[in-house]
Amino acid sequence: MATISINSNNKIHIIKLIKFYKILENKIKIKPILYGSLAYFIYTKDNTIKINDLDFLIRENAFKKIIKFLEKSKIKYHYSKEWHTLQVFKGKLKIEFDSIDFWQKDLSIKFQTVTINNAPIKVITLNNLIAIYKKASKVSKDNPKGNRKKYLALKALK
DSSP states (O other): OEEEOOOSTTHHHHHHHHHHHHHHHHHHTOOOEEESHHHHHHHHOOTTOOOOSEEEEEOGGGHHHHHHHHHHHTOEEEEETTTTEEEEEETTEEEEEEEHHHHTTTSOOOEEEEEETTEEEEEEOHHHHHHHHHHHHHHOSSOHHHHHHHHHHHHTTO
16 A cells, blocks of 8 residues: 655645545545545645545436435535535545546546555556547546546556
8 A cells, every 4th residue: 555645736635635534435435536636636646636536436326325324414515416516525625436436437447545644545547548548538528638647647657
């Protein structure tokens, strides 16, 4: 298990995100797989990247369990059945759970466990993250250029 030091420009925000995530993980008893910008940072060590939220892959059938907990705990969230995503909010913190069954159904997901700020977290493998950013650079409407840049940076690590 690798230990990751956070040296990003927004280190304090990232630490708060991880603490919030670990509370959810422990209360709900879930073990999703981290991907997205923080996973990108873990592999590239790119201290210039700004990490606004945490992105996780999770089984579609876990959404109901998470939503039940969020409603009971009065934690704000937005669930999109159409996009198969669940966004969880606490102040400026946002954690997004994306359905692994919908978004990455064609990818054989592999992961490793890393420790960030004393918190063990399952993180998608480099090869899987490369495949995800390659696909996102082609099909994403949000940020195709940014996704391509990340894809190329990750691919260069191979």
